[in-house]
Amino acid sequence: MKIGIVLYPTFGGSGIVATELGKELAKKNHEIHFITYTEPVRLGELRKNIFYHEVTTSDYPLFKYTPYEQVLTSKLVDVVKFEKLDLLHVHYAIPHASAAYMAQQILLDQNIKIPFITTLHGTDITLVGKDPSFEPVINFSINQSNSVTAVSNNLKMETNKLFHIKNEIKVIPNFICIKDYELTNNNFYKKRFAPNGEKIICHISNFRKVKRIEDVLKAFEIISNDIKVKLLLVGDGPERSCLEKISRESNFKNNIHFLGSLKSTKEVLNISDLFFLPSSTESFGLSALEAMACNVPVIATNTGGIPEVVIHGKSGMLSNVGDFKNMAENAVEILSDEKKLIRFKEGAFNQALKFDVKNILPKYEKLYENCLKNHFNK
Numbered sequence: 001m002k003i004g005i006v007l008y009p010t011f012g013g014s015g016i017v018a019t020e021l022g023k024e025l026a027k028k029n030h031e032i033h034f035i036t037y038t039e040p041v042r043l044g045e046l047r048k049n050i051f052y053h054e055v056t057t058s059d060y061p062l063f064k065y066t067p068y069e070q071v072l073t074s075k076l077v078d079v080v081k082f083e084k085l086d087l088l089h090v091h092y093a094i095p096h097a098s099a100a101y102m103a104q105q106i107l108l109d110q111n112i113k114i115p116f117i118t119t120l121h122g123t124d125i126t127l128v129g130k131d132p133s134f135e136p137v138i139n140f141s142i143n144q145s146n147s148v149t150a151v152s153n154n155l156k157m158e159t160n161k162l163f164h165i166k167n168e169i170k171v172i173p174n175f176i177c178i179k180d181y182e183l184t185n186n187n188f189y190k191k192r193f194a195p196n197g198e199k200i201i202c203h204i205s206n207f208r209k210v211k212r213i214e215d216v217l218k219a220f221e222i223i224s225n226d227i228k229v230k231l232l233l234v235g236d237g238p239e240r241s242c243l244e245k246i247s248r249e250s251n252f253k254n255n256i257h258f259l260g261s262l263k264s265t266k267e268v269l270n271i272s273d274l275f276f277l278p279s280s281t282e283s284f285g286l287s288a289l290e291a292m293a294c295n296v297p298v299i300a301t302n303t304g305g306i307p308e309v310v311i312h313g314k315s316g317m318l319s320n321v322g323d324f325k326n327m328a329e330n331a332v333e334i335l336s337d338e339k340k341l342i343r344f345k346e347g348a349f350n351q352a353l354k355f356d357v358k359n360i361l362p363k364y365e366k367l368y369e370n371c372l373k374n375h376f377n378k
Contacts, residue, residue, distance in 0.1 A: 001368060002031040004079055006072070006090040006100065009040035013286040014121035016042055017151075017174050018091040021364065024177070024357050026050045028365075033083055035075060037068070041263065053079050069095040069102075076103035080114055087372060088116040093125065094134060097141035115146035115375035117367065120169070122151070122283025122304075125159050139163045147371045152305030155283040170367065173308070174284050175360035178353060181293040183270040190271040193257060198228045199335050202272040202296075204265055204287045205279075207237025212301075214239075215278040215324040217246055217256070219299075222328035224252045227335050234268055236261045269294035273341065274331055277306065280321050285309045288316070292352035297334060297344035299327050315351035316344065 007018035019042040022032040026049035057066045090096035100116040150156040156169045205211040247256040275291035277300040284305045288298045298316035310316040317330035
């Protein structure tokens with residue numbers, strides 16, 4: 001199949017999953033065309049069966065803001081026509097689904113039929129979608145999609161609650177390629193941050209308020225009273241400066257390290273003993289899955305789609321949002337008992353195996369086949 005994938009090309013979960021999906025499909029001899037405004041961060045070097053089409057924008061004196069949706073629509077029409085694509089798979093509802101619908105109608109006027117699939121990732125529904133100014137467009141675009149998927153049952157439920165959805169939403173979870181997270185020289189990295197055998201806790205995110213990273217710092221201070229431990233914070237964003245100020249005023253400031261944005265996080269995850277995810281909401285929790293792929297148990301909140309990824313008592317421990325004391329207690333319970341820590345590490349990895357790409361990719365291929373069949377049999 002020739003598949004056009006539309007995505008946000010940044011470090012966010014939707015862009016990472018969309019890029020990895022395209023790369024895995026290309027390995028199975030599908031022809032993949034990424035369509036976005038800059039090269040996806042996970043795309044990397046030139047690869048067989050993969051093509052990139054840049055959506056270029058220009059400033060017009062008439063417009064206060066660049067009309068990206070219209071430019072994207074035109075680019076989709078162009079790529080579909082001249083690359084002879086079979087279908088479009090758009091990730092994130094705004095503005096990708098509406099642009100795909102407009103492109104579909106323009107092409108239909110030229111006697112070219114092409115279906116499009118919309119995958120919902122989370123904030124396009126739970127955050128952006130709550131804005132009344134977007135509601136009619138999101139609602140229409142989802143219902144006009146030839147197929148719709150969501151990355152968790154929780155997101156499917158939230159979408160149906162917030163919008164008037166007539167389309168069936170299929171749940172296909174996020175995935176990882178387990179072998180990509182293997183690392184053999186762990187001791188080299190571990191000694192850099194924990195030279196005296198300290199346990200390592202890490203957190204990776206975009207440092208937004210919804211991630212509640214201050215709860216990580218509060219829990220870490222409690223944990224530090226019982227266990228020798230180091231904290232590694234990976235990422236960057238609007239909350240970082242405030243969090244750095246808090247950490248510098250902490251009694252354990254020398255044990256807290258801000259590492260900034262890293263293109264590869266597996267080096268940090270592979271030396272960690274616990275991963276913290278205290279978010280107020282997560283539609284899936286891809287960072288938690290990546291941690292578990294590195295044999296790292298997860299201390300997280302029992303919100304959104306996280307309980308579908310992290311199994312309480314097996315691959316990690318879950319607490320109510322904001323209950324950093326309970327999160328600290330759970331961390332101490334696991335870290336203070338080496339046998340229990342090993343058991344949780346094994347449980348984390350076994351849970352991650354369920355989300356390996358080899359288990360998820362066939363679901364997408366079947367979706368594509370059914371979408372094409374249904375669209376052209378109408």
